[in-house]
Amino acid sequence: MGQAEEARPLLLQVQVDEAEADWNSRPHRIVLFVEPSPFAYISGYKNRFQNFIKHLREMGDEVLVVTTHKGAPEEFHGAKVIGSWRYIPRYNLNWLLGPTWSIIRCLHRSADLTLVPSVAIAEDFETAKIVSVTLVSSANRVRLWNKGVDSESFHPKFRRHEMRIKLSGGEPEKPLIIHVGRFGREKNLDFLKRAELERMFTGMPAVFTGMLQGEELSQAYASGDLFAMPSESETLGQVVLESMASGVPVVAARAGGIPDIIPKDKEGKTSFLFTPGDLDECVRKIEQLLSSKVLRESIGRAAREEMEKCDWRAASKTIRNEHYSTAALYWRKKTGRTN
Numbered sequence: 001m002g003q004a005e006e007a008r009p010l011l012l013q014v015q016v017d018e019a020e021a022d023w024n025s026r027p028h029r030i031v032l033f034v035e036p037s038p039f040a041y042i043s044g045y046k047n048r049f050q051n052f053i054k055h056l057r058e059m060g061d062e063v064l065v066v067t068t069h070k071g072a073p074e075e076f077h078g079a080k081v082i083g084s085w086r087y088i089p090r091y092n093l094n095w096l097l098g099p100t101w102s103i104i105r106c107l108h109r110s111a112d113l114t115l116v117p118s119v120a121i122a123e124d125f126e127t128a129k130i131v132s133v134t135l136v137s138s139a140n141r142v143r144l145w146n147k148g149v150d151s152e153s154f155h156p157k158f159r160r161h162e163m164r165i166k167l168s169g170g171e172p173e174k175p176l177i178i179h180v181g182r183f184g185r186e187k188n189l190d191f192l193k194r195a196e197l198e199r200m201f202t203g204m205p206a207v208f209t210g211m212l213q214g215e216e217l218s219q220a221y222a223s224g225d226l227f228a229m230p231s232e233s234e235t236l237g238q239v240v241l242e243s244m245a246s247g248v249p250v251v252a253a254r255a256g257g258i259p260d261i262i263p264k265d266k267e268g269k270t271s272f273l274f275t276p277g278d279l280d281e282c283v284r285k286i287e288q289l290l291s292s293k294v295l296r297e298s299i300g301r302a303a304r305e306e307m308e309k310c311d312w313r314a315a316s317k318t319i320r321n322e323h324y325s326t327a328a329l330y331w332r333k334k335t336g337r338t339n
Helices: 018-024 044-058 094-110 119-127 161-167 189-193 195-200 214-222 238-245 279-290 293-307 312-335
Strands: 029-034 062-067 079-083 114-116 142-144 226-229 250-253 272-274
Touching (some): 029 044, 044 062, 044 312, 119 142, 161 214, 226 238, 238 250, 238 293, 272 279, 279 293
Parallel strands (some): 029 062, 114 142, 226 250, 250 272
């Protein structure tokens, strides 16, 4: 007997009328309240917001950014930045989960539209009863924030033999697995330190580069043979997008937002996923890629082609022109306003 398809969170679709389309074409005055700071917090989150601000400015909008952290610049691509220097630590404290979800629930139920980076986060919101899956409520609307990657900054053209020598500890002819990310508990990096994987790569040194930025980071991505991503808690997985844009195939856990990047019909074509916690499957897929240069290059090209479709400019335009119009429509319905 076939298994019924699992219910997915409701992602509402609303048409934008001609008046709203005309409004979309005019410059806007936009205030963004962002925390943690997209100018200090090192993650895919930083790339997402910096590119969003940049492309809003390119569309002629007046943008004001209110954020945390004393190191925030006075302006960014012409957007004025105001620093609000308060920060509440919240890192892996289980006793805070209940109160935190209560706060999140209160905020999002007051919102006219909620944007999520992946279907996995929409499911989390549904489980926590933050997002309604009925058409009755005028609040709790959810939309996907389209994935985006800077496919010019992350590109196969940045592959460098010199960088490969650096990353491989002076042995560039050996297989090179790379990982880019913060050292956080939620990244599950200890998964790749297990005995089986260490034995497989006996004699291969691990190189910790420290923080890389700009072209040096682009070279590091493009110079690897494959990208390993053991994290099971990614809201999306920006580094996976950046590796694929660099033409480097990925072996990642089938968890969080990563299946939004590598859907089922693309597995084995643009990159590989493994069952979370299944070390044997992870190792098999790594070995499969490392044993065949032809396969690595074929999947790397397909990954690059797929990422060329994920444009930050288009994602920013969708938020500005479609998502905001939808939020305004819900707000007018809720308040009974007609203009």
